[in-house]
Amino acid sequence: MAQESKAGAVRSATLRRAAPAEPEARPSPGYLALTWQRLRRDRVSMFAIYLFAAICLITVTAPLVATYVLHTDPNAQDLRNNFAPPAPGRWLGTDELGRDNLTRVLYAGRVSLLIGFMVAVVSLLVGVPAGLVAGFYGGRVDDAINAVIQVLQNIPTLFFLIILSVTFRPDPTMLAVIIGVIGWMGTARLVRGQTLSVGRRDYIDAARVLGASDARLLFQHILPNLISVVSVVAGFEIASGILFESGLSYLGLGVQPPTASWGNMLQNSLDYVTRAPWLVAAPGLMIFLTVLAIFLLADGLRDAFDPRMRG
């Protein structure tokens, strides 16, 4: 019974889809404007956009703010005034070495956001094509890519990180790339799974029958259907990059001192939970707000890009 109705729907879908499939899948000015309109209507997403933009703005301009507004330096120690609580002029207090907490939080934001983005970029750049190709072509290609993914998923990450940290003294960018390289496999598997499913849908077969090349199929028919999964994944990757770095700092393998990142500031402040709670609150709050904004935005984008959404 269910199969019959599906077959019927598919047949009608094939007839109806062959024509409008193309304009719907190809991004046109109308499509993007439509997306933006949909996004605008979602209040939660707009809140997230503003929040995220604000965070990006203040962290990107950190050096300017530090020099011209606050007149501080993130690494300037003032041991005699360490653990100073927040006060006018020292808006977020000082840390255990007397460094200004606000300045460090701003500078740390640059590092953490960079890591988050880079992780997502690497993960998507490598993971999406890998998953696409594996899911689309199947057979030996799928086997080969699967094998590579599974081998890489199982190398002892900690050792990898130890070796790298000793040999290369990774700066934040390099660390971000490394974290992305370690983590793209999950993205690939998710994309592969989606592709396996989408790639078998009848309108794809129909398009193929009509003579569409592999590339066209991939980019115009399959990829757009992946946007929902990919945008969720992207959100997760950025957020997990930031959070993962914090865990690495615990093991001493994250961003190296004295460079600050939200992750290592958070980690560092654990010793002072009761003594200097502002040291814990500042990076914790920033991570919270950033990750919150990213997840909400990813949701919203997913909804906005959805070509099938109706109000």
Add this chain to the structure above:
Amino acid sequence: MHLPSVSRAAVCLVVALLLAGCSPPSPDAGPSRVDPRDAPAGEGQPGGTMTVATTGDAVSFHPYKVTDTASRGYQGLVYAGGLVAHDPHNPEQFIPWLAESWSVSDDRLTYTFHLRPDLRWSDGVPITSADFKWTFEQALKPENQYPYASNFAPIAAYEAPDPGTVVVTLKEPLAVGLDNADVIGPLPKHVWENLDWNDAAKNPEIMAPTVVSGPFKLKEWQRDSHATFVANDLYFKGRPKLDSYVVQIVGTQSIAFQKLRTGEVDRADFDPADYEQATRLDNATVYEWWPAAATWNYLGFNLRKPVLQDVRVRRALAYGIDRQLIIDKIQYGLARPIYSAYPSSCWCYNPDVPHYDYDPERGRQLLAEAGWAPGPDGILVKDGERLRLRMIYGPNTSKVRERIATVAQEEFRQLGVEVDIQGLEWAAFLQAVHMPPFDWDMTVLGWTSTLDPHWMYQVWSEENIPKLNAGAYVNKRVEQLFDQGVHAFTPEERKPAYQEIQKILADDLPYIFLTMSKSYTGISNRIGGIEVTPLGIGHNIEQWYVK
């Protein structure tokens, strides 16, 4: 001139691993001065349980296989120790322990120990010299791989002429002779001789000893969770007042501290950052002491590097460090400055050595004298070479070392020296420091000093490069003085040698000596009988009681 090798009895030279200042919650060896069965003005009833929180679980109970602090702590609870012990109130003196008396031959080569007549293993079998001799022979065998096998090198013979006597003959007369002679603690021969010494699968005593000599017996051990010990009625100093002693493993020191606060445990060591809060707790007291076996921090120089071979540069850098700031701000006041190789708790301490105290102006002057002139960006330059140093520390999770390095980096920058700091993972750090290519200029490290000053000779002798003498310091005069010191026999005779050693090292600066740490621990007010000594509080654990 051959120098004697190390002895286990002397608290070993351990590179202080993590946060300085804390002594592990384990009882250190130490007897009372009077008959052990006299309790000091006995208050409180016997019975009750004391719970201790610690962050590291032990590895095994085998005293001759594992050397980590947590394991030694557990071993100290169940095995009574050796023939003599250091007097907790006067650590350079020895007091009777399993031996009730001893005598030394005139040529100082033969030590004769008379065991207490009433020693018993926990199963009732008497502890005799046969146990000592058997354990000695087992530990000596190369296939048993005792990590401190070198302790046996000074011993010429180890005999048990009758069940109550142990006679140890040394190869040469030395000031540390008694330490050398009291080289092992006995294991029960009647149990162990039928078991495999090495294989824990074949020898259950290694992981769960049933026949013991110490104040407590092991009741249960759940790895990484907890270990429960119960009182041993046959302990030679009398059955402990506590019925049981539980060691609880917690994940982090801050959780341990929280547990002390809430009363869930009776004892916890905590991070110095919590010290202030700890002193204000209603339900617990912070016991603190300046330990005789002090842990001290230093910045070590790699003397293979030409730039650091100029003593003026080293002295200038020493002038750049503000010790008081480190003490106040990084160690929260729980430390004192030191200027040479021995802490103030040593009988050989020499207060009269050159002090390179904080004086950055003088430091800059010295560097100028050494030919360094400020370059365009403020960093010193000489013959086209920038004064740039690489400072490494480990483990990279050690916050104290990280902070010292960060502060030092900033202070040296004031002198015009550019310092690049890097925290390395512990294993990688050891490799970097002790193995070629010795690609570092300075390290942040620490030592725990020994009770007898002699054992530090290893750190300053040429033969120990690159292991204990990681910085490759060579000074024959210092080696000579160490040799002198160990071949004299009374503190008065030995003192001059060590005093001069301190003077030389304070001036020559193979290290910038920084601070020595205070020991402290938090104990619930529910527990009584705690007595603070330079050897810690563990010496009278059998006297602790629940109020």
Add this chain to the structure above:
Amino acid sequence: MARFLVRRLIQSAFILLGVSILSFGLMRLAPGGLVAMYANPRISQATIERLEEQLGLNDPLPISYAKWLTSALRGNFGVSFIDQRPVVDKIAERLPATIELSLAALLLGLLGIPLGVFAAMHRGSWADNLIRVFTVVGNAVPHWWLGLMILVISANTVRIFPLGGMYTQGHDTLVDRLWHLALPATITAMGGWIGYSRYMRSEVLDVLGQDFVRTARAKGLSERVVLVRHVFRNALIPIVTLMGGVLAALVGGSVLFENTFSWPGIGRMAVQAAFQRDYPVLMALNMFTAFLVILGNLLADIAYGWVDPRVRYE
């Protein structure tokens, strides 16, 4: 299908081999080694050398690997360098604690699935937004940090939660264990909530918009039928992918989390072994996890075929 399975099994064997070679090599490549085993450099050089010889650390890498491999194939993963106990014993000791926590977290985390479906069905409503925000909130900070904050606050104010550990000494009852399990399991489960709910929501929305659903609705089928028969199965694809990793996640621990909650699990042991270069333990753990990852992925791939009949394997 049978051909597919056979192919994958053979492939898995090769993958495991590859993983073992890479892991072995990587571990030996890391600086350190036995030098780090003794934190106390008083151990004489001769002793260390003898030990290295005995443990086979002086053999060239291929020989060392061959020895390990032949031994492992017979089920013998050697003894730990640290305490000479059989590796398998050490792992078996820690496994129950980790599995207990992971299983509880997994079961709790599955709540994310209905949450996601609900959010999708009521997209745009306040319920949807509430679920969106609520699932994110618990995951916007590191879990171990959140746990620590809650513990510290709890310890300093109202003692709702125990300060870590698996049970209270002397009172090992089911209720006590559940009480100790409550906070760590819930915090870990939050990861599941956000993950499952988001993918479910996304997929359900996708599927809801497709034509065959419109057709089914047009045919007059009730919402529930539409949901269960058509929507749900199709939306499960990403969930199945995530489930592929569940087997391995059940036995993987997080050292930070375990430290915060004093949970004697695998994560702590693994990190300690790594820092102490306890190679036998590390290799055994790694291979065990690899096996579970591969098995999990294989099961997930098979499940794709069940969930979405259009997925076929040649």
